[in-house]
Amino acid sequence: MRTIQHYFKQAPGRILLGLAMIFVLAVAFGDHAFRSWRWDMTEDQLYSLSPATETLVSQIQEPMILHFYYSRDLARDLPQIRSYAERVQTLLQRYAAISKGKLKLEVVNPEPFSKAEDEAVQFGLQGVEVDNSGRKLYLGLAVTNSVDKTQTIPFLRASQEPFLEYDIGRIIDELSNRQAPVMGLMSGLPMEGQFNFQTRQPPQPWAILSQWRDRYRVKDLTAAANADVKPDVLVLVAPQYLDQATLDKADQWVKAGTPTLVVVDPKAEMAGPQPPKAGADAVHQLLAGWGVQYDPGQVVGDLNLAMKIGLRDGSTQRHPALLRLETPEMASQAPVNRDLEQLVLSTAGAFSVNDQGQPNAFEPLLSTTPEAALQPISIYADEDPTQALDQFQAGGQTQVLAAQYHGHVPGHEDQGLNLILVGDSDFLSDRLWARYQQFYGQTVLTPWSDNGSWLSNAVDQLAGGSALMDLRGQGRHQRPFVVVDQLQRQAEQQFSQKAEELKAQLADTEQRLQALQQERQQTQQMTLSPQQEKEVQRFIERRSDIRQALRQVQHQLDRQIDTLGAWLKFINIGLVPLLLILAYLFWAWRRRHSVRHQLAGHRSTGQRQAGGQS
Structure with a gap:
């Protein structure tokens, strides 16, 4: 009996000692033993990978190395960069953990003027100067496969964090020994850029074209050298500025079932002074032959979505046809609209199905509010929108600015169509979604709307890249610390x-x-x-x-x-841990008290029995 009492008298101390030992062992070995066990309690699941990424990683056939270059010492006094780098490293560790050995993570601290810095430069990573000493901070990723093919993210910027999982997934997909799809481009606009005579700057391709080239083998199908190229996906932009022979060729590709992004525009502002070739009527007839109704003489206006512009007298005025679309105007179930917040269109046209089309195959992607109106293109001849505002009358009907169409060629049910239609070619231009800025001496592209993401999603979907398009954007990590x-x-x-x-x-x-x-x-x-x-x-x-x-x-x-x-x-x-220890101590105290009460009861019973026997 005394032994039992002694044991429970010592129990709290033993439990406390045991808990302390368990805590020390958990801290010492938990990170290694339970590295793959994660519980992401952040609101936007910042440290988790989407199911699409897990599927993509599971399909890797050959080993790859993730070279993460991070100047940890130089970032010590830059808390925002340090915090972002830690999140990136955690995400990369998750990639390696679920890859079953196919992805190996190497974290490198490229000290100034070291061999590691030379390797970073050789990979094409960009360093930014943080002071006047000439030292450069690196925060980039280079991914190599078994045949030394390399894809990089030269500098990881926190502003691009929502797209990080997509960018890494795209690189892994491209390095998986699969040849990039061929994207055939037929464009009537100068997407390669034009020489700026005022600044004497050389031509710079549109940002969306550069993004497509990172993902696809882009071929200009208007060039004679690419006459025999068979595209996996076709992009047709501002067809009124292409000749009729090119339109006929595009029509053949579309009717043959080639997935096609069709971008038309009643008023292509980025076309400049060049005159149309095939003309607006030819575009109308081209789409009508696919069962799509499009009037190139009308522009969509919507005062509920209208953005303000600056006028020559210094005042501002709402422009009925310069539209900012947010989540309510985007079809929520459409993959191309996933995780997007804002799109900007200018003088766009509208789509519907004509008498020969199939309404059940027409899926609106981007729409206006019911207070929209169709206005003649002539009232937008001047940059001043006053006339358009004066003549604006809400039509009481929602207008479709972009749509997906899976119908068949009218009269030919065996010829299926796979189209995504967009009513604004300026939607592609840099001026409606991105600007170039200086970042630590480097010129970087900073998106201010989601046009580029939408267009990339559209081509990915048409090209069959469902796994990439299913990658959700990582949430914004900024949270207010009140x-x-x-x-x-x-x-x-x-x-x-x-x-x-x-x-x-x-x-x-x-x-x-x-x-x-x-x-x-x-x-x-x-x-x-x-x-x-x-x-x-x-x-x-x-x-x-x-x-x-x-x-x-x-x-x-x-x-x-x-x-x-x-x-x-x-x-x-x-x-x-402290609460757990207190809970165990309370449990031990209760148990000791219960045992003591039971022992006291047994002793009293024994005494009564002994008294009865005597």
């Missing part, structure tokens, strides 16, 4: 007050120095007087005091944020 933001706002107010005080001191001192200077000129003094020297010295001392105060405010802000961070770390790391 307490931290409040601390920063308070500090900014203090900084503002100190800055105003410093400005006032500067203004007052400059006025005094100016007055003293005028006095010196009047007395023809060549050096500063003792009074001037005293004023200057007083200003220097006062400026030093204010700067010291500014530093103290900043240090106080840092201490408050560090304290908050320490508490958050304690809650995330230590609180749960």
